[in-house]
Amino acid sequence: MSHLKLENIKKHYGSKVAVDSVTASFGSGCTAILGPNGAGKTTLMKIITHIINPSGGRVVINGLTLSDNPQKALENIGSLIEQPEFYPYVTGREALEFIAVMRDVPSDIMKEEINYLASRTGIVKFLDSRTGTYSKGMKQRLGLAAAMISEPDILILDEPTFGLDPRGIIETRDLIRSYSHKKNKSVILSTHLISEATEICDRVVILDQGSIKYDSILRDSTKKIRVVFETKPEIVPNAEFILSKEVKGTKTILFEIANGAQNSRLVDLLVNAGLKIKDFTESKGLEDIYLSLIHESS
Amino acid sequence: MLKIVPLFLYYFKNYYRSRAFYMMLAIDLLVSSLLVYFSFTYLSSIDKYLSRIVVNPPPELIRRVFDYVWNFALEYLPVLSAVFFGSPAISSEIENRTAYQIFPLPVGRFQLFAGKFLAAYVVSVLISGIFLLFQWITFLFVFHILQPDLFYLSILLLLVFIFSILSVTFMSSAIFNKNLNAYITVLVIYFLIFPSASYVINIFYGYTPYYLLTVAAAILQQVYFNFSVFSFSGGFSINPAPVQLILRSLWVMILYGVISFTTALILFERKEAI
Numbered sequence: 001m002s003h004l005k006l007e008n009i010k011k012h013y014g015s016k017v018a019v020d021s022v023t024a025s026f027g028s029g030c031t032a033i034l035g036p037n038g039a040g041k042t043t044l045m046k047i048i049t050h051i052i053n054p055s056g057g058r059v060v061i062n063g064l065t066l067s068d069n070p071q072k073a074l075e076n077i078g079s080l081i082e083q084p085e086f087y088p089y090v091t092g093r094e095a096l097e098f099i100a101v102m103r104d105v106p107s108d109i110m111k112e113e114i115n116y117l118a119s120r121t122g123i124v125k126f127l128d129s130r131t132g133t134y135s136k137g138m139k140q141r142l143g144l145a146a147a148m149i150s151e152p153d154i155l156i157l158d159e160p161t162f163g164l165d166p167r168g169i170i171e172t173r174d175l176i177r178s179y180s181h182k183k184n185k186s187v188i189l190s191t192h193l194i195s196e197a198t199e200i201c202d203r204v205v206i207l208d209q210g211s212i213k214y215d216s217i218l219r220d221s222t223k224k225i226r227v228v229f230e231t232k233p234e235i236v237p238n239a240e241f242i243l244s245k246e247v248k249g250t251k252t253i254l255f256e257i258a259n260g261a262q263n264s265r266l267v268d269l270l271v272n273a274g275l276k277i278k279d280f281t282e283s284k285g286l287e288d289i290y291l292s293l294i295h296e297s298s
Numbered sequence: 299m300l301k302i303v304p305l306f307l308y309y310f311k312n313y314y315r316s317r318a319f320y321m322m323l324a325i326d327l328l329v330s331s332l333l334v335y336f337s338f339t340y341l342s343s344i345d346k347y348l349s350r351i352v353v354n355p356p357p358e359l360i361r362r363v364f365d366y367v368w369n370f371a372l373e374y375l376p377v378l379s380a381v382f383f384g385s386p387a388i389s390s391e392i393e394n395r396t397a398y399q400i401f402p403l404p405v406g407r408f409q410l411f412a413g414k415f416l417a418a419y420v421v422s423v424l425i426s427g428i429f430l431l432f433q434w435i436t437f438l439f440v441f442h443i444l445q446p447d448l449f450y451l452s453i454l455l456l457l458v459f460i461f462s463i464l465s466v467t468f469m470s471s472a473i474f475n476k477n478l479n480a481y482i483t484v485l486v487i488y489f490l491i492f493p494s495a496s497y498v499i500n501i502f503y504g505y506t507p508y509y510l511l512t513v514a515a516a517i518l519q520q521v522y523f524n525f526s527v528f529s530f531s532g533g534f535s536i537n538p539a540p541v542q543l544i545l546r547s548l549w550v551m552i553l554y555g556v557i558s559f560t561t562a563l564i565l566f567e568r569k570e571a572i
Contacts, residue, residue, distance in 0.1 A: 089315035
């Protein structure tokens, strides 16, 4: 079941298009949204969390349309957007208690949950200090704890390891990974780091210039071959070693084949079908896909 | 479930621990101390000055002079409170990015707004309340008697005025995304535009524009003497303001309050934290 559905989401500021007809579904597990600066990742996350409204389209959360009933829909979402800020004269504990109350966490388990999240995010030592005295990294950790209060079904995290020290980065990634493996939990995080995306998440969406350029499950047992044809292929043959085909533009198809299969088998298949191959490249991983997609866009 | 109470408590905590609150408290104590000093120092000689206007001024009149002077200061405490607590109320959520924490919460914008407004209101009342306590104690020592009717009336008018001026500052804050713009707008409107308009209208059109908030707020002093620095086309009277003037001023303040509050709420409901 999809926890979160984005249906033709658009956002523009005057003539500038920030998000351009994004449609996607997110179920259990972790999805990383990759993209360069200005791709629209944070804008998309702000739309999902009702910080801004879309210019078109709709967000559906656990079957509820966000614009129809934002209060009810947002019960299922926890979020960490950009670098989090808190009211400076309240303590970290008071900030977490406040969010727990807003999320209807029962009072008998609130203290235990706050202490648990504080220890997992490494903020126990300064939980009773005012947030105005916190460093960027401390606020980031507090923000992550705040997002996880009441264990929402959907966690939206915008660069969750930003500003953290190396140990904090490792601990945060572990925490996110373990959260995403919980039953019926969906984590959607944005990151600039391809390594972070592949380490934490099972699925990657590449966003650029406001639209989705790539959306795929990360699998170790397969490889991707990018084939560019001379002319638009009318019929593309199938074979048992071809796991999936994805059309990328009019003359380009991305084939996913089992790691054990030889590339020459694919070449033979395509040539025998009368197709003229202009370029044939094996993708070395997500880095190549990312770079080639972003290069194409620019 | 209504969450206004926990919202109020959270915002109230942030307000009363803030630097702005301590600054207002300092101003409050300073002004109160000066007026206590004034009250004790000039009590014996005030009738000399009053005799120039009224022959054999009665004690009740002397008492009302002091009330008037105290309430002249009292009018400006809520204005300063509103500037400190109200002007950045909404704009700071955008400028300081705390909106990214509160907008995604499963709480309606009305409740967020109402909780914050209530907290700012209570803090403003607290500041004014401290001043009123000084006034009340001073008058008990100096005059050995309270003048309940007019004193309580001025408190009621004060409570309405706080609502009114706070609503105006919340509206200004909801228009802008930067605190500085909100601060400047309120200060310019209240201390420059309204008083200037009042004087211009008085001089060139010969009537007092009672629809201006500054003129309506002067009722806080006019309950004791029907004289306002914003109104010099009507003459001076040593009598308290008549009921119809009090009611008119009350209505003006309520209208400013309701219209500003509603406008601020509508703007906040549509606010985007870009």
